[in-house]
Amino acid sequence: MIRVIAFDADDTLWHNEIHFRSTEAAFRELLRPYHDEAWIDARLFETEMRNLRRYGYGIKAFMLSMIETALELTEGRITGPEIQRILELGQDMLARPVELLPHASDCLRALSGRCRLWLLTKGDLLDQESKLARSGLGDHFEEVVVVSEKDETTYRDVLDRRGVPPAEFLMVGNSVKSDILPVLALGGHALQVPYPETWIHERVEGELPRFPVLEHLGLLPAWLETP
Numbered sequence: 001m002i003r004v005i006a007f008d009a010d011d012t013l014w015h016n017e018i019h020f021r022s023t024e025a026a027f028r029e030l031l032r033p034y035h036d037e038a039w040i041d042a043r044l045f046e047t048e049m050r051n052l053r054r055y056g057y058g059i060k061a062f063m064l065s066m067i068e069t070a071l072e073l074t075e076g077r078i079t080g081p082e083i084q085r086i087l088e089l090g091q092d093m094l095a096r097p098v099e100l101l102p103h104a105s106d107c108l109r110a111l112s113g114r115c116r117l118w119l120l121t122k123g124d125l126l127d128q129e130s131k132l133a134r135s136g137l138g139d140h141f142e143e144v145v146v147v148s149e150k151d152e153t154t155y156r157d158v159l160d161r162r163g164v165p166p167a168e169f170l171m172v173g174n175s176v177k178s179d180i181l182p183v184l185a186l187g188g189h190a191l192q193v194p195y196p197e198t199w200i201h202e203r204v205e206g207e208l209p210r211f212p213v214l215e216h217l218g219l220l221p222a223w224l225e226t227p
């Protein structure tokens, strides 16, 4: 019996990854006079991974990683106006309107009152709270939990603190690595709604356990009714 449904936010309720992809393209363009594109991409990703433990996930961390990569790749020759441009790229991302994914709103409305609904996301607290406010979806959630990593330990802690047994918990999200595998490992339920773009860091390889996959959130209320 599922009593609590937690939704991931980025690329589950609203678009996110495509904005990172388009900012990466602009960053590549900016550094093109200095290096070839594949090299720029690889070094930016390396810097992001190196900085994850320092800065966590989110746009602000991404901005710092872009600046650091630009300094490294140009051996300090990047100019003030170019650094300014990088800051603007990040600021544009922070201010972007939130674009909901299809059926996100209908799905939450349909489930309101039927189950306890949580938003469970990782990333930067201020940015996630601001996106939730702009999404207009805030009223559907009993709880909004922003964590710095979505692994087994975090999920166990979130559930324990709220006295929710894993068997009564369903996580819904796009990322197999962050939304599905750690929850299944705890004995909880997890359902994937895939998003067309997956960040390299979220990709998983090898054999996976079985889990349900729905094409879009509009199918979730009916799925919950199926025995």
Ligand SMILES: [Mg+2]
Residues within 6 Å of the ligand: 008, 009, 010, 011, 012, 173, 174, 175
């Ligand atoms: Mg996500």
